[in-house]
Amino acid sequence: MxxxxxxxxxxxxxxxxxxxxxxxxxxxxxxxxxxxxxxxxxxxxxxxxxxxxxxxxxxxxxxxxxxxxxxxxxxxHASDMLIPADPDAAIGMRMLDRMFDNYVMEPMSQVVQEYIRDGENPDEARVAEARGKLERSYAWLEGWLQFYPPMDHVTLIECAAAPALFYADWVSPISSQFPRLRRWRAHLLQLPPVAQCVEDARPYRPFFPLGAPDRD
Known part of the structure; x- marks a missing residue:
């Protein structure tokens, strides 16, 4: 099977x-x-x-x-290509995985949930707090990217980062003060496995609670 x-x-x-x-x-x-x-x-x-x-x-x-x-x-099934066999390298990769899930995806989801709850009257305090968390995460990632050049090889990091940054930028746009992060997001979206996900999801964009931007 x-x-x-x-x-x-x-x-x-x-x-x-x-x-x-x-x-x-x-x-x-x-x-x-x-x-x-x-x-x-x-x-x-x-x-x-x-x-x-x-x-x-x-x-x-x-x-x-x-x-x-x-x-x-x-x-x-993938012979350790997604997560390295070396335990120290794997620990670092898992830390970044949690970074994207908990500090990018989670606050992005909090904003989306507020608009699902009441699109006309979201709790502005909660939305502002979640967007503030995203901005702090963007700043941290901007610094981290000094040491992590864009790669064409997909690992757990790229799997976690691509969807998190794709939707986070819709919720709280990554500003020009984070040039490395903006370039990396664009690079991720060009990777064939990510590009396929972007295209397959395109028909569902009208359902995005905040309104999908006319880009990407």
């Missing part, structure tokens, strides 16, 4: 797993999770406590959480 990924093309965390699958050139079946595919919804609901996607099914193995999926792919 081939690998199966359950998720949605517009989901940032689904992107994270898809980028790994595309980069490793692994054969898999994509199972979209929406109201028109109740069987796929049922699989996701059975996989984890909060019925969140993505979910990877590999025979009898069922995994949820995108980082766990990438760890599994790297160990079982």
């Amino acid at each position: 081939s690998l199966e990924l359950f998720g949605h093309p517009f989901s940032s965390y689904t992107w994270k797993a898809l980028i790994a699958l595309y980069a490793a050139e692994l054969e898999f079946e994509f199972r979209i999770v929406d109201a028109e595919h109740p069987d796929n919804v049922e699989v996701v609901q059975s996989a984890g406590p909060l019925a969140k996607f993505p979910v990877l099914r590999d025979g009898e193995n069922m995994l949820f959480e995108s980082t766990t999926i990438i760890e599994y792919l790297s160990h079982h």
